[in-house]
Amino acid sequence: MNSPAQQPTDPAPGPFESALRTRIDRGEKALVPYMTGGLGDWVNTLGAIASAGADAIEVGIPFSDPVMDGPVIQEASQRALEAGTTPASVLDQLSAADVGVPLAVMTYANLVYRFGWDRFAHALVASGVSGAIVADIPLEESEPWCAAADARGVETIMLGAPTGSDARLRRVVARSRGFVYAVGLLGVTGERESLAGTSSEIAGRLKAMTDKPVLVGVGIGTPDQAAEVCEVADGVVIGSAVVRRALETNSPEAVGELVGEFRRAIS
Amino acid sequence: MGEPDASGRFGDFGGRYVPETLMPALIELEEEFRAAWDDPEFRAELDHLLTEYAGRPSPLTECHRLSAELGCRVLLKREDLNHTGSHKINNVLGQALLARRMGKTSIVAETGAGQHGVAAATAAALMGMDCVIYMGEVDMARQELNVFRMRLLGAEVTAAQSGSRTLKDAVNDAMRHWVSTVEDSYYLLGSVMGPHPYPWMVREFQRVLGSEAREQSLQALDQQLPDVVVACVGGGSNAAGIFSGFADNPEVSLVGVEPAGGAAVGNGVPGIVHGMNSFLMQDDVGQVLEAESISAGLDYPGVGPEHSFLSQSGRAIYESVTDAQVIEAFVLLSRTEGIIPALESAHGLAWMVANADMLRGKSVLLNLSGRGDKDVAQMMDLLADRL
Numbered sequence: 001m002n003s004p005a006q007q008p009t010d011p012a013p014g015p016f017e018s019a020l021r022t023r024i025d026r027g028e029k030a031l032v033p034y035m036t037g038g039l040g041d042w043v044n045t046l047g048a049i050a051s052a053g054a055d056a057i058e059v060g061i062p063f064s065d066p067v068m069d070g071p072v073i074q075e076a077s078q079r080a081l082e083a084g085t086t087p088a089s090v091l092d093q094l095s096a097a098d099v100g101v102p103l104a105v106m107t108y109a110n111l112v113y114r115f116g117w118d119r120f121a122h123a124l125v126a127s128g129v130s131g132a133i134v135a136d137i138p139l140e141e142s143e144p145w146c147a148a149a150d151a152r153g154v155e156t157i158m159l160g161a162p163t164g165s166d167a168r169l170r171r172v173v174a175r176s177r178g179f180v181y182a183v184g185l186l187g188v189t190g191e192r193e194s195l196a197g198t199s200s201e202i203a204g205r206l207k208a209m210t211d212k213p214v215l216v217g218v219g220i221g222t223p224d225q226a227a228e229v230c231e232v233a234d235g236v237v238i239g240s241a242v243v244r245r246a247l248e249t250n251s252p253e254a255v256g257e258l259v260g261e262f263r264r265a266i267s
Numbered sequence: 268m269g270e271p272d273a274s275g276r277f278g279d280f281g282g283r284y285v286p287e288t289l290m291p292a293l294i295e296l297e298e299e300f301r302a303a304w305d306d307p308e309f310r311a312e313l314d315h316l317l318t319e320y321a322g323r324p325s326p327l328t329e330c331h332r333l334s335a336e337l338g339c340r341v342l343l344k345r346e347d348l349n350h351t352g353s354h355k356i357n358n359v360l361g362q363a364l365l366a367r368r369m370g371k372t373s374i375v376a377e378t379g380a381g382q383h384g385v386a387a388a389t390a391a392a393l394m395g396m397d398c399v400i401y402m403g404e405v406d407m408a409r410q411e412l413n414v415f416r417m418r419l420l421g422a423e424v425t426a427a428q429s430g431s432r433t434l435k436d437a438v439n440d441a442m443r444h445w446v447s448t449v450e451d452s453y454y455l456l457g458s459v460m461g462p463h464p465y466p467w468m469v470r471e472f473q474r475v476l477g478s479e480a481r482e483q484s485l486q487a488l489d490q491q492l493p494d495v496v497v498a499c500v501g502g503g504s505n506a507a508g509i510f511s512g513f514a515d516n517p518e519v520s521l522v523g524v525e526p527a528g529g530a531a532v533g534n535g536v537p538g539i540v541h542g543m544n545s546f547l548m549q550d551d552v553g554q555v556l557e558a559e560s561i562s563a564g565l566d567y568p569g570v571g572p573e574h575s576f577l578s579q580s581g582r583a584i585y586e587s588v589t590d591a592q593v594i595e596a597f598v599l600l601s602r603t604e605g606i607i608p609a610l611e612s613a614h615g616l617a618w619m620v621a622n623a624d625m626l627r628g629k630s631v632l633l634n635l636s637g638r639g640d641k642d643v644a645q646m647m648d649l650l651a652d653r654l
């Protein structure tokens with residue numbers, strides 16, 4: 001297995017990674033909130049999230065069968081789908097929006113497969129999206145998508161989970177672009193009462209292997225939990241807490257306020 | 268029907284499309300299954316359970332009155348006579364033994380009609396393991412008896428409340444549960460679907476019924492094989508089991524019967540859900556459609572990847588029947604042979620009725636995958652003004 005330093009193919013950081021590095025190089029922590037595309041006033045919500053201090057944003061493209069997601073994001077996905085959201089509608093609206101920070105989409109394999117690996121990568125670039133996470137494409141299935149994404153310059157963010165061996169995590173790190181997504185716990189997306197012990201542990205294991213940014217996501221629901229895990233990690237991904245606020249209020253300002261609290265807690 | 272390739276594919280179909288958290292567990296599962304399957308002690312223990320506990324071999328019944336009615340020679344493989352009432356027990360005993368061998372203390376499973384759930388709960392009781400079953404809320408209502416059975420057997424039955432609230436959603440919830448508990452729990456998938464190695468492993472555990480049926484057919488038919496082998500297809504495990512006994516003989520036609528409202532092979536296009544690439548009922552952008560069938564066990568928009576492969580290669584054909592045809596077949600078998608079939612299995616017979624002209628004079632082996640006791644309450648309403 002190649003160590004990351006030996007990977008001849010590691011390209012120069014793209015816009016997504018560069019934005020995170022800019023923050024991290026200042027000795028601060030990176031903040032990447034998640035918002036479901038097509039949910040309520042979502043485009044304005046992205047703007048509010050950016051203004052509140054996010055370094056980049058993950059935009060969910062809703063899928064009918066989101067196996068990596070807990071109840072909050074399931075509910076948001078279902079509502080967005082009922083409102084007629086499609087991959088094309090999300091990308092169309094993104095291409096017309098000027099959010100001000102780099103974006104990555106987060107979605108599931110079938111929507112990308114159906115679109116066509118290369119057509120999807122091309123559509124991301126055309127819509128101004130820098131990166132992508134495909135929740136049910138592990139390393140073993142990554143080749144066709146990653147080949148298309150690499151060719152178009154899309155940063156494919158890979159996940160490292162607490163169940164992975166060191167050898168496996170090294171391969172994840174080597175394949176990941178944008179940042180390395182440390183899965184904070186054994187489970188699906190959703191808020192938890194307290195920070196799982198696995199969160200700092202997986203962040204530490206991954207940090208020891210790479211100088212790519214390592215952000216923890218899944219199970220970070222409060223600013224305090226974010227601050228705690230940022231003692232080890234380079235930053236956090238905040239999903240369900242943000243989406244729940246959006247579901248409850250449908251107010252970009254209210255979501256922006258929450259993101260601001262996370263920003264103040266970690267920087 | 269052989270092994271999938273190193274990436275877990277049968278031709279273009281299969282694979283392992285799962286969240287990263289589960290990948291190490293799938294790799295381990297494949298290794299453990301290979302080792303167990305090569306271990307004579309494991310095989311002997313499974314054989315012992317299949318005979319002493321599940322009642323194998325199941326008989327092959329020649330149906331004289333039905334044969335006269337249809338004009339072809341009908342043989343039934345009687346999986347309905349197994350303990351717990353269907354072929355599901357074959358797979359469940361194999362996987363539960365494997366789970367125990369792997370040191371797992373609890374089992375999670377999905378269920379549609381409840382037959383797999385009942386079988387899983389049964390195996391968990393037998394082996395002293397905890398058992399959590401996910402079942403769509405809609406299915407819990409139409410298969411109340413099986414819900415009670417699972418609870419009686421000590422399982423916790425949890426309603427899947429998202430989406431169509433049927434089998435597809437129960438699979439989603441079972442996978443989510445497994446992601447959260449992967450270190451202690453074993454995901455006991457009920458059909459030849461999901462990520463590799465399940466489609467292959469479940470088919471191997473169901474192979475026993477195909478091997479038996481082959482031997483029994485040779486005996487019943489004067490050393491001939493049947494002309495046609497028919498099975499219903501939900502995820503495709505009973506079909507894979509019986510096909511495996513005949514696939515190497517190209518002169519035997521293999522027919523999978525899907526419900527008209529859940530015909531993944533018939534109406535689907537390749538897609539990725541539940542860890543596999545296979546034919547899938549989906550809309551233009553790739554959102555999975557909801558299946559709609561009278562039979563909870565076939566109410567599934569996907570199909571196991573090996574069936575997609577068998578269809579693409581032309582080795583098996585897949586056709587569909589309507590709910591109305593199935594109701595008639597349910598009554599027909601009850602009246603002509605004194606056998607009340609599961610609604611799932613009645614799909615195979617419904618296809619035979621619809622194709623009786625083509626089958627005239629031939630020998631046809633139908634896999635009677637399960638018994639109809641579980642469906643009686645539902646059928647009481649549907650047949651109220653006829654009986």
Ligand SMILES: Cc1ncc(COP(=O)(O)O)c(C=O)c1O
Nearest residue numbers: 382458501502503504505564637
């Ligand atoms: C009696 C019976 N037959 C068939 C099926 C369908 O499953 P498969 O296609 O895996 O055989 C079920 C599922 O619940 C069943 O209970």
